[in-house]
Amino acid sequence: MKKRYLMTPGPTTVPSEVLLAQAKPMIHHRTPDFNQVVRDCADGLKEVFCAPNSDVCIFASSGTGAMESAIANCFCPGDKVIVCYNGKFGQRMVQISKAYGLEPIVLEYGWQVCVNPDDVAKALEENPDARGVVVTQSETSSGILNDVEAVGKIVKNYPDCVFIVDSITGIGAVECKTDEWGIDCCMTGSQKGLMLPPGLAACTVSEKAWKAYERSTLPKFYFDWKKYKANLAKDTTPFTPAVSLMIGLAESLKLMKEEGMENIIARHAKLAEAVRQACEAIGLELFAPAEGRGNAVTPVWVPEGLDGKQLVSIMKNKYGVTIAGGQEDYAGKIIRIGHLGYVGDFDVIVCIAALEMTLKEMGYEFEAGSGIKAAEAVLMEG
């Protein structure tokens, strides 16, 4: 027997309450019982998104489905869309835009550079006909936190331009005031801050986004927002929903309501800070720039001469602690420690201890326990 710990930036650990809720005997989805589940999920998500004035769509799909829905529902072929890109998932929005025949104007940053809102302002001045701006709030691949609030203020001045935010790894870990910040379509996935298995995605739709929808000519059916809105008005879904996951979502939203959004964000901020302090105390260098470090995931450079893939492998196979490696150009070069969703102080302690033991075994020199000492100091402040 080896106890397992999941410290990846998605999927995240699912609380037993939620695991058991979704393991209940199956019920039919066109029943009053399930209507209540749909209503609870929609209402709860609106709170989590801080989007009282937006509609919410819940899809049986991965997060990518919600990303595609934003493109297919808001635009026409040939539309100019400004896509900011500092990681794998920003890049995916570029790919989806191209797949749908849009003309993405790509603001490409390195994976270690935050989106600069001034660049967005300039791009919009140069392209006043742009129909959308897309930003990833919390980049899973690079750990970067982009300032979507600042970008939102800029996009607000363009009445025909919608602001689309991929907050798949953000919602439930970092602050995201969808309506207040002028986000017209904000999306998330179930396997992150919502503490569920993957398989559900959700997005918000503002009044401005509905205007874009009315103009949009791109083909859509399964992800057609209007079908979800019309059915949600009757507490139901246009297509057979992922019943067990929705029942799990209702349960996890209940847990989130009990804790309260502010407390949830504060908990994540503390855990993230503990991981960062611990890594730096061990002598590891943080990957994301100081001005853009999120609460969801901490990417860390693997020390010179060590193999990051081996590090991840030892942590998983010897110690039972699963973290993520680097993606694309950073495979083997960085590790990513996820600390979002159902994570508490001692999950961080476990993860840092396993990291210390693994680094020792790999011959990296540092004072054993120094990471834990730094983490404890942060955690005690809370």
Added chain:
Amino acid sequence: MKKRYLMTPGPTTVPSEVLLAQAKPMIHHRTPDFNQVVRDCADGLKEVFCAPNSDVCIFASSGTGAMESAIANCFCPGDKVIVCYNGKFGQRMVQISKAYGLEPIVLEYGWQVCVNPDDVAKALEENPDARGVVVTQSETSSGILNDVEAVGKIVKNYPDCVFIVDSITGIGAVECKTDEWGIDCCMTGSQKGLMLPPGLAACTVSEKAWKAYERSTLPKFYFDWKKYKANLAKDTTPFTPAVSLMIGLAESLKLMKEEGMENIIARHAKLAEAVRQACEAIGLELFAPAEGRGNAVTPVWVPEGLDGKQLVSIMKNKYGVTIAGGQEDYAGKIIRIGHLGYVGDFDVIVCIAALEMTLKEMGYEFEAGSGIKAAEAVLMEG
């Protein structure tokens, strides 16, 4: 406490083994453990589809997602597609075709009339440039079983025309020899014969369908078949999969392999016959025509003067047995008894007994026990 019985044509009852498998602690999807799950699911589905020479794609979506994938991956705007339609889900394929700018040639039958293969042959003669033929094998809404084998023989003669079969409610309940019958894209959903919660869909892709794919210019990303094929070659998925449902699928495919496809189909045939005989013994009229009655669901006319919605409601609320009502024009006029997936002899007995008790309460005159007697006779033959 009221024991609950789910006798709808999807979602269907999920075996406890599967419920528990999908309630296991979450694991990460980019790991050898999960690679094995992906491989097991793909291999198992190929057997279930009888499609050794086709590729298989597994989506985190409802069945409708797989339906949309067939359209988006095979065609170009303006393509002529012959869509056969004798129920709500055939109609959905017409709607999806239109949403994607195709020119559907609709062969519309009533909900009680089987697709006539001669009509398809004629439509193809008149439209030799048609790029596809779409048939629903087992119509959930009308219970009709269409002869896709016969249609497949016709479409085979048209090298540039793909044969698309919605077998969402068929696979695992009725015979469907995907490759042998010349089906280029056959789809199913998890909440039917696969005995899983809803949230997964799958489709097969033949060589001919890949040729259509290469020509297709319709936009696609989340449902892009090629991405699934490329990733499946590495035992993984292009986007975060529905991990818990996939783990459940691997478990249910194991159960199906133990029983064997032939035995599974034979079991469904017997259960369907028992339900039909029981209903007729009670004096109820079957909705589907004699030449097209499937094994998955039996729609039955509600006796004159009775309210079908009330019947469904009493069965559910008083007796704990959930069956489905009629859809669209047949709401309140027919009931639909599902008997697919994890269903055994005594589920049929329970359902018929509840139906008898409900009909008695509603004042319908018949000999109590006559339905059960007829069902027992069929079940004993097995």
